[in-house]
Amino acid sequence: MSNLESTLFNRSLTIERLFRATLSPSQHNTVSQFLKDAETEMRSHQIQIDKLRSQIALLENKKTNLSENIARYRSLLSPIHKLPPEVLGNVFSFACEENSFHIHPVLTPPPLSLSSVCGRWREIALTMPSLWSSMNIRFQRGWTKGGLYRQLYHLVLLFLDRSKSSPLDIVLNFKCRLIHADAIPTLAALVSHSPRWQRLVLEDIPEECLRHEVFRTLGRHRMAMLTHLESSHNGYDDTVWDDYQCHLFHDCPSLTSLKVANSGPLDHGANLPWRQIKKLEIVNAYEIDGLDLLSRCSNVEQITLERVSGMSEDGVEDEGDGEFSHIYHPISKITILAVEEDDVTCILKHSTLHELSSLEIQGADDDWDEWDASQEVIADFLHRSSCHLTTLALSKLPISDSQTISLLYLLPTLTTLSIEERTGDICTNQVFTSSFLNRLSSVTRMTTHPFLPELAHVKFTLHADELDIGVLSRALTARWVPDTQYALELGIACIQTIDIVFIEDEDEEYVENLWSSLGWMASAGARLTVSALDDCDE
Template identity: 25%
Template sequence: MASQSSLLATDTRLRSGTRADRKAREVARIDDEVFHLQHKVHTLLTQAADLNFERNALVSAVDLPFEVLASIFEFACWPDVDRRFMTSIDNSFWRPLSERSRSRIPGGIRVGPLYISRVCLAWRKVALKSPKLWNSIELAVDWSRRGAQRQADLLDYWLSKSSPLPISVRLTEDWEFYEKDHDIEMPTKVIDVLQKYARRLHIAELLIPERWRHALAYIGNHATSLTSLALLFAFRCDSLEYINCFSDALPLLRNVALSRNNLMSVPLPANQIKSLHLEKVYNPLHAFHLYPNLEHCFIDAEFSGIQSDGEPVEGPILRHSLTSLSLHLNNESELAEILNILVLPNLSSFTVSLISGASPLLTMVDFFIQSSCALKKLHLHCRTISEDDLVACLQALPTLRELTLYCEEIPRAVFELMNPRRPTESDHEMSVHWRNNIPCLVPNLEVFSCSGPVSFDSGVVIEFLEERWQIGLQSAHLSWTGSMLDAQEKEILDRLSREGAGAYALKCDYDK
């Protein structure tokens, strides 16, 4: 009996082993077929890629001359550096620190020509031999020793490709590096590389750490082609308190921007400066005394205030050359402190932005009357404005062509008074201004904008736009938090847009 059981067990094991062997052989066969199929697929894909390459080489759209391809790259990959540095709402050459480029690779360098050079061999040749792709660079400086060496090598390589063109360099701080909580060593490797190219510097935005003093002095003595200069406070290291690196030997320098410096501690060739941008700078009022030939001036003192540690500035200061003035302040008293000392007979563009305080319009009216200027552009950003003050202000500006209002509410009567069509007896109740026979305000208006959390009577506004379009209004931008336009108002706005008025509206629901 035991013998039979043993034989049965042995037979079962043999059959089981035979099935396992068959499965193993079958799996091996299938794996082998899969491998061969994958090899065939890879071969076919390679052949298809080769054929596509041959086909694409025959397409006229990619078979472009070197010069044409280079021009396309220059247009599509890079914004014009002069436009990027020179264009802003205040006509200043320098944009605030918050407006930084998002196009970066690790280390902060803009990436256009590097990406192009990796597409194909033909594009690589064009990219490496097109100096205009390499004559502008923005670098967020890494203060660690290893990171600075890598950036210095890349900066040297980049600028070497730009010869012989003028170069534009922007050095900012790498805030991502600070978040890693590394020790700050403040190496000079990056600024040392820039010294090699000082004579070709056209536009420069530079940090001013104490350890860079000698390199900055060298650049200041040799950057004979420099036209625009911005000096930025270095937050994470000791910055220079007195900056005398750029006071001489800069015959072409016209545009200057300072951030968190003391204006009195940055001597510059004052008589040749045309554009000045001051962001949270000590003694900003002295700019009107120090720079007699200014044409554009931007002062940002929001939250910091008009800080002064020197002698008070006395007026009146007459400046015939100043045509554009932009003031970003805390309140009306700071605005009055500036405007009360100025007489600007040729002012054509004026921007005022106040965080809080009373309406600044009466102060502005006195300034306009004192200056007797033919203002063409007015950008007003404040919380509240009174109806009477705004009417008085616009009455003082008959030459105005562009008007931007950024406030919580714009009085209905203002739109009525800017509307050339006089209301009939069947219209809504006339305001006191109509009874006083006030002529149409800003008769030469071409561009009108209401931006921000504004509210107004949409019907009155649409009627104002429709009437103005017939006598010269070219574009209008509206944004508000109130109710949407009704169907008829939307139809009118769409029609104006189709006719080329450039009119459009945006509803902003800030509470959602």
């Protein structure tokens, strides 16, 4: 036993004996010395503990810092850091195509979110003015509380500053009938940058807003960059625009695209550069209004008509105030979005379009079940126009297989054909019957007038129920004639693109069967796609 251990042992025995006796003065001094020695030793131990704790804390801090560094190092090795700034900038552009400003509840616009991720992303975002050039603003009642309009104003100023000289894409949605005084600074800031406007959308705008002084100053600005203008009326009063003539957009030398919805301010005598318009879209208008608007755009090349017809809300035909102007414009493409037969015939019975090359008619899965009048009007239109139609798309229409065959015989120059069957309560094919498919496959040397001789690209969206996969396969393979000389003998073109879509997503078995029958065409050079429609695609 060492001297220290012996001393501690003797001290412990002495203390144990003293707990059983009365302390004498000498013993009291002994215990006092023991106490001082113990306190001195405890202080020495505490000093050592504090030193060790200090070392532990230092090591913990070093460990934390190393953990952060490890995370940063691993982050730098992640795939996204391998992307060049140009590629990352393109990704940002997709994320910031439409920057919606939601002040209440707060929803941060994408450019602000991206620029707050890290220093590199912030630097890229700030060096791309185009990310900040899109603003979708909805003015709502109740924003006067809590200074929400002030927040909107400062946010708009930030985007205007960071967009620098980039063309602006502005969407203004008015959910209030009157412009509140607190919204004026925001609108004034936007109007002051109107020479940079490239696309302007005025949604649900009431007359009182457009007549406001803050908009009136637009007429004094030359909007040289504006290429697309769009307006819609919120329907507070159907006749509110009758005595209003818009002169705000008369000086727009680049304006070529126009969309008018719900009898807005741009279709009642508006002072616009009508002859510049190349692309026109009219939504929800009576026949007389839609054709009057179309007649002004004498150089239009592409038109889209959605629910434009001569039927009033109660189903009574609107006779108008006089005869319609017949349309002879150089239109090359027509898209018709119809919910009733009259929507289809509206433009076609009042026009002669020699340059038309593309016609698309989209229907709806509603109670519309008449097509005879449309068939007759389309036939008359094609005969009258003598146009060389190369693209035809028919979607969800109440057209039969025989009517489709008759229509397609009128289109010998057709190269691209897209047909989509109706859905809803109808789960069988009305067009893609054996009769239609057999006609599609009837290509022989003995045919005087081949059916669709120039057809090269098809997209068929159909039901699997009662479909004969073998007949469909033969109809498509019959048009695979890569031998140029043989194709000339048959008088048909070789099919190049085939896109077959089954409407019901549970038709995977049909997808596999058709692919096993046609897959060789893909190997031979055709562009072949066979798929089933997902619920989210409908």
